[in-house]
Amino acid sequence: MKPDTLLYPAPKGLYCASGDFYIDPVQPVDRALITHGHSDHARAGHGHVLATRETLDIMRLRYGDGFCGAGEIAQFGETIAINGVRVRFHPAGHVLGSAQIAVEAGGTRIVVSGDYKRRPDPTCPPFEPVGCDVFITEATFGLPVFHHPDDEREIGRLLMSLKQFPERAHVVGAYALGKAQRLIALLRRQGYDEPIHIHGALARLCDYYQSEGIDLGEIRPATLGPGSRQDFAGSIVLGPPAAFAERWARRFAEPLAVFASGWMLIRQRAKQRGVELPLVISDHCDWAELTATIREVAPAEVWVTHGREEALVRWCALQGIPARPLHLVGYDDEGE
Amino acid sequence: MKAFAELLDRLVLTPQRNAKIRLLVDYFRSTPDPSRGYALAAIAGTLTLNAVKPALIRDLLLERMDEVLFHYSYDYVGDLAETVSLAWEPSPGVAAADLSLGEVVERLQQAGRSDVRSLMRDMLDRLDTSGRFALLKLVTGGLRIGVSARLAKQALAEMGGKDIVEIETLWHGLAPPYLPLFLWLTGQAEMPVLTTPAVFHSVMLATPVGEGDLEGLDPADFAAEWKWDGIRVQLANVGGVRRLYSRSGDEISAAFPEIIEAADIDGVIDGELLVGGTMRSNRATATFADLQQRLNRKTVNRRLLEDYPAFIRGYDILFSGERDIRSEPFHVRRAALSTLIEAASPQHFDLSPLVPFSTWEELDRLRADPPDPVIEGVMLKRLDSPYLAGRAKGPWFKWKRAPFNVDAVLMYAQRGHGKRSSYYSDFTFGVWAESDGGTALVPVGKAYFGFTDAELEILDRFVRDNTVERFGPVRAVRAEPDAGFVVEVAFEGINRSTRHKSGVAMRFPRIARLRPDKLPRDADRLETLQAMIEAKA
Numbered sequence: 001m002k003p004d005t006l007l008y009p010a011p012k013g014l015y016c017a018s019g020d021f022y023i024d025p026v027q028p029v030d031r032a033l034i035t036h037g038h039s040d041h042a043r044a045g046h047g048h049v050l051a052t053r054e055t056l057d058i059m060r061l062r063y064g065d066g067f068c069g070a071g072e073i074a075q076f077g078e079t080i081a082i083n084g085v086r087v088r089f090h091p092a093g094h095v096l097g098s099a100q101i102a103v104e105a106g107g108t109r110i111v112v113s114g115d116y117k118r119r120p121d122p123t124c125p126p127f128e129p130v131g132c133d134v135f136i137t138e139a140t141f142g143l144p145v146f147h148h149p150d151d152e153r154e155i156g157r158l159l160m161s162l163k164q165f166p167e168r169a170h171v172v173g174a175y176a177l178g179k180a181q182r183l184i185a186l187l188r189r190q191g192y193d194e195p196i197h198i199h200g201a202l203a204r205l206c207d208y209y210q211s212e213g214i215d216l217g218e219i220r221p222a223t224l225g226p227g228s229r230q231d232f233a234g235s236i237v238l239g240p241p242a243a244f245a246e247r248w249a250r251r252f253a254e255p256l257a258v259f260a261s262g263w264m265l266i267r268q269r270a271k272q273r274g275v276e277l278p279l280v281i282s283d284h285c286d287w288a289e290l291t292a293t294i295r296e297v298a299p300a301e302v303w304v305t306h307g308r309e310e311a312l313v314r315w316c317a318l319q320g321i322p323a324r325p326l327h328l329v330g331y332d333d334e335g336e
Numbered sequence: 337m338k339a340f341a342e343l344l345d346r347l348v349l350t351p352q353r354n355a356k357i358r359l360l361v362d363y364f365r366s367t368p369d370p371s372r373g374y375a376l377a378a379i380a381g382t383l384t385l386n387a388v389k390p391a392l393i394r395d396l397l398l399e400r401m402d403e404v405l406f407h408y409s410y411d412y413v414g415d416l417a418e419t420v421s422l423a424w425e426p427s428p429g430v431a432a433a434d435l436s437l438g439e440v441v442e443r444l445q446q447a448g449r450s451d452v453r454s455l456m457r458d459m460l461d462r463l464d465t466s467g468r469f470a471l472l473k474l475v476t477g478g479l480r481i482g483v484s485a486r487l488a489k490q491a492l493a494e495m496g497g498k499d500i501v502e503i504e505t506l507w508h509g510l511a512p513p514y515l516p517l518f519l520w521l522t523g524q525a526e527m528p529v530l531t532t533p534a535v536f537h538s539v540m541l542a543t544p545v546g547e548g549d550l551e552g553l554d555p556a557d558f559a560a561e562w563k564w565d566g567i568r569v570q571l572a573n574v575g576g577v578r579r580l581y582s583r584s585g586d587e588i589s590a591a592f593p594e595i596i597e598a599a600d601i602d603g604v605i606d607g608e609l610l611v612g613g614t615m616r617s618n619r620a621t622a623t624f625a626d627l628q629q630r631l632n633r634k635t636v637n638r639r640l641l642e643d644y645p646a647f648i649r650g651y652d653i654l655f656s657g658e659r660d661i662r663s664e665p666f667h668v669r670r671a672a673l674s675t676l677i678e679a680a681s682p683q684h685f686d687l688s689p690l691v692p693f694s695t696w697e698e699l700d701r702l703r704a705d706p707p708d709p710v711i712e713g714v715m716l717k718r719l720d721s722p723y724l725a726g727r728a729k730g731p732w733f734k735w736k737r738a739p740f741n742v743d744a745v746l747m748y749a750q751r752g753h754g755k756r757s758s759y760y761s762d763f764t765f766g767v768w769a770e771s772d773g774g775t776a777l778v779p780v781g782k783a784y785f786g787f788t789d790a791e792l793e794i795l796d797r798f799v800r801d802n803t804v805e806r807f808g809p810v811r812a813v814r815a816e817p818d819a820g821f822v823v824e825v826a827f828e829g830i831n832r833s834t835r836h837k838s839g840v841a842m843r844f845p846r847i848a849r850l851r852p853d854k855l856p857r858d859a860d861r862l863e864t865l866q867a868m869i870e871a872k873a
Contacts, residue, residue, distance in 0.1 A: 143405075143408060143409050143412055144401065144405050144406075144408075144409050144422075144423045145409045145412065145413055145418075145419060145422035145423045146422070147422060147465060149464075149465065157342070164358060164359070164362060165355065165358070244757065244758065245751060245757070245758060246758060247758060248758075249757065249758040250758050250759075254755060255755070255757065257757055265422065266412075266413060266418070267345070267348070267349075267415075267418060268413075268414060268415070270349055271348070271349060272808070272809060273809075274751065274752075274753050274757050275349060276346075276349045276350050276351075276355075276753075277346070277349070278349070308408070308412070310408060311405055311408045311409070314402070314404050314405055314408070315402075315405065318402060
């Protein structure tokens with residue numbers, strides 16, 4: 001079967017006609033396969049959802065019990081037949097529960113990698129390269145300028161700043177699912193054992209990670225008790241990035257604005273947001289990792305989606321690998 | 337280079353002055369010589385390196401990168417040094433090694449013109465991303481980290497537990513990498529002894545007249561002078577060495593060659609740098625807007641020298657010849673200054689005249705209605721005051737002319753930084769103007785201070801509840817004749833401007849009062865501001 005008859009972009013998302021299912025659809029559909037729990041990939045209102053157990057749990061936490069008609073658990077490595085199309089989930093290393101989905105029919109295999117990263121993450125199993133005819137890759141950081149530094153070094157910069165400015169609350173913006181928990185786990189791994197305070201929007205997901213056996217140490221809500229004048233001086237306070245522009249942030253002593261994101265590599269981005277300490281910590285691949293993954297997976301063809309497609313397509317062309325952009329709409333990694 | 341690169345990255349994103357000082361102090365304490373001295377020089381603008389052209393840097397990257405990918409990258413990042421530092425892939429087999437800033441500077445200073453290319457390539461290979469960025473900013477001469485030389489000196493003072501006055505006095509006698517300075521600051525040596533005579537001495541500053549400050553003071557103990565709207569300078573001619581300094585101690589001799597040439601004085605004087613004619617030449621003094629044509633220039637051409645001739649209006653004298661007379665009383669110093677100026681070039685020097693007065697009420701009237709538009713108030717100096725560095729309260733007061741005021745309408749708001757990052761605290765305001773047959777608001781200025789914390793709460797709430805449009809971080813707020821927010825804006829002066837759509841530019845605008853009692857339709861019109869410019873001219 002020709003790859004672009006097996007899987008192609010339709011208005012509601014990436015569609016497999018022979019199997020009659022969508023992958024990460026952006027509008028409600030009868031049957032959806034979901035790569036991971038970020039809200040631009042996992043939306044509520046589908047009839048039937050096939051995803052990893054963790055992704056289903058995360059969708060339930062975010063959208064409530066009625067997030068879909070029926071949920072079905074996909075085990076890593078297990079082949080499931082849907083209307084004669086064979087699908088299989090493999091770890092993607094992006095966030096807890098994240099998966100690549102291999103779709104196979106008529107002797108053609110396409111791997112939809114969803115969002116993925118290659119460096120070690122204490123909160124989820126590592127990306128597994130899967131041989132295929134077509135590899136669909138994201139390109140969030142698909143420009144040669146993106147070289148993410150070591151996580152350890154970035155965490156070190158935060159710990160250093162806490163020593164330099166012990167009278168200031170270090171308010172850290174981090175995406176609620178994945179980034180926040182990974183950041184906490186990385187801090188713990190580097191020996192930071194003070195309580196970490198979190199915004200209410202992070203609570204359920206942090207609890208869920210802990211219940212899955214991921215040790216985040218002592219987590220406290222960043223709320224004020226009655227009559228309390230606590231100002232969180234010298235502590236780390238984690239919240240969704242938007243929260244720090246809100247009135248909620250006024251309780252903190254001399255807040256020092258920190259933001260953990262791959263975008264923080266670009267100085268102008270940090271400046272625009274008023275970030276004082278940008279931490280380059282990403283749940284996506286940088287340029288070197290994207291190109292190394294394409295070499296390692298060695299597909300016959302590469303399709304590139306959401307991000308800076310044109311640069312990655314150009315790189316593939318220079319390497320003699322057939323590649324084209326796959327124009328999908330509705331995915332947004334600005335909050336990464 | 338890692339520590340220096342990290343320092344630059346932090347400084348550029350840190351808005352608070354005290355936090356910047358702490359970052360600088362920590363860096364100076366933990367970094368060995370000569371790197372810290374070169375860092376100081378880079379920040380204070382005293383480091384001279386052979387400039388490397390941006391085109392060379394671009395070429396070096398294109399040796400190892402596809403041009404199409406380079407363009408995608410550069411378009412996205414928008415800054416050449418940053419693009420190159422991020423996209424650089426080190427040559428295979430080159431071991432990464434952190435070169436110190438000292439090694440980098442010394443290698444650059446020793447390199448011949450023809451070696452620069454290979455030296456840059458080698459250093460870019462060895463440094464990490466941030467190190468490459470710092471190197472590229474150093475050699476292209478554009479650190480732009482929002483730290484003045486003055487702030488760096490303040491950090492040195494804190495590091496060594498010294499008074500900034502001592503550092504300013506030493507500054508122009510020292511050169512990078514400032515080894516004797518750091519030995520003294522770390523307590524390992526005595527204060528360096530200078531060999532250059534014409535050094536900068538910290539200037540004496542006045543405090544503003546506050547409520548009740550003049551009660552109980554006898555007008556007979558004070559001399560009054562006009563407060564001229566130019567820039568405060570110090571001119572030294574000691575042992576034939578001539579130097580012109582700004583009040584913060586930056587040397588500006590090269591930008592005012594006519595002053596240096598005419599400085600046949602012997603000693604150190606304090607005065608106001610102005611353009612136009614001196615009183616002695618009987619020609620009018622020009623405005624601050626004219627003076628601005630001459631400011632922030634490294635050199636000057638003949639045209640500017642003719643159109644905007646500079647002169648010094650003398651205020652005080654610190655040294656007469658080599659004799660330090662700062663401890664003499666004001667009236668004695670003034671007599672010495674008068675004699676000195678009498679003998680100097682009439683086109684380039686005059687004496688700031690005294691303003692006779694007998695009561696505070698009389699002086700208040702004079703202050704409110706000065707005889708020359710280049711006057712921004714009066715100065716009060718105790719007749720018996722010695723010349724003291726810094727801003728002590730008591731000997732000298734400044735009593736400014738009342739500010740201008742207009743009622744304007746809030747148009748746009750942006751969030752502040754640091755403590756104010758959750759507040760909309762930077763405001764653009766406008767007044768009514770005729771446009772295309774109708775009346776519309778035209779922005780006339782921006783202000784981010786003047787209000788109290790309680791007023792900020794009110795302004796912030798208004799912005800959040802009345803946002804009509806968003807442009808990135810900027811919010812447009814409701815501003816219609818019958819719905820919106822009026823503020824009273826105070827400002828020190830107003831000039832014509834071709835850079836602003838409204839054609840006017842305010843000096844030091846701030847929000848003086850909230851006017852919730854007024855509707856936007858009651859706010860001022862552009863003609864009112866234009867009339868203020870006319871009245872001044």
